[in-house]
Amino acid sequence: MYRFLLKPRWLALHLLVLLLIPAFVFLGRWQYGRYEDRSAASELASRNLAAAAVPLTALDRPGADPPAAARHREVTVAGRYDPSHELVVRRRVQNGRVGYYALTPLITAEGAAVLVNRGWVPMGATATAPPRIPPPAAGQVALTGRLRQAETPESTGIRPLSGLPAGQIMLIDTPAIGRAMPYPLFGGYVELVEQRPAAAAAPAPVPPPDVGGRGGLNLAYAVQWWVFIAIAIGGWFTLIRREARDLRAGEGADGGAGGGRPAGAGAPA
Secondary structure: OHHHHHOHHHHHHHHHHHHHHHHHHHHHHHHHHHHHHHHHHHHHHHHHHHOOOEEHHHOOEEOEOOOHHHOOOEEEEEEEEOHHHOEEEEEEEEOOEEEEEEEEEEEOOOOOEEEEEEEEEEOOOOOOOOOOOOOOOOOEEEEEEEEEOOOOHHHHOOOOOOOOOOOEEOOOOHHHHHOOOOOOEEEEEEEEEEEEOOOOOOOEOOOOOOOOOOOHHHHHHHHHHHHHHHHHHHHHHHHHHHHHHHHHHHHHHHHHHOOOOOOOOOOOO
């Protein structure tokens, strides 16, 4: 009855199902892994944002990248801004608008500097025109900000561009930026949250990260791929049963058609 399963078209179907099942398993595991990564990152950011601020030197030092576990942790640092080495970071979106980040070195009493993202400013008249940036506060300041790791193309999806106007960059790549600075730079940078004394005018503050999304969509996708496994297997068995039923029905019809009185038989005497 089931010898039809060895026909070429059925062998092709078996092979397709056998290929789909591990593919769906892999895709489901991949999405579940993304769900776990995003959940862990969201939980870490939530804990760090809620934690009390610590001195910058407790988590970072010149020439070394801060640990990933310290991302978004609030730190405190004091020093003097160096506006002569200020940079603007291109293509940064805030509130649906494209603009720049104002990145200004803050020189500490020890002589090292930390890059401070003072906030966002809108684009100038053209894509290459320098934006209008409020100057940093003069004199000694003490600030609190969120510690961030140096940006890379892999972590941001942003690719560096050549031929940019002087003072404009694409990435907050502290090792690369530090090579052009006259003082050592801390490995990470700081997103400004609060400063004392406050500047008379300042860029728009960078909002804290959104920690609401914990990868729920990825979890839904993972479950979806695994449901597809059941659908593939269920569809496979359904097609087999339907084919077997049709064959049995055909054989029954053939038997019924030949089951009457032989042709030419005479009437009973």
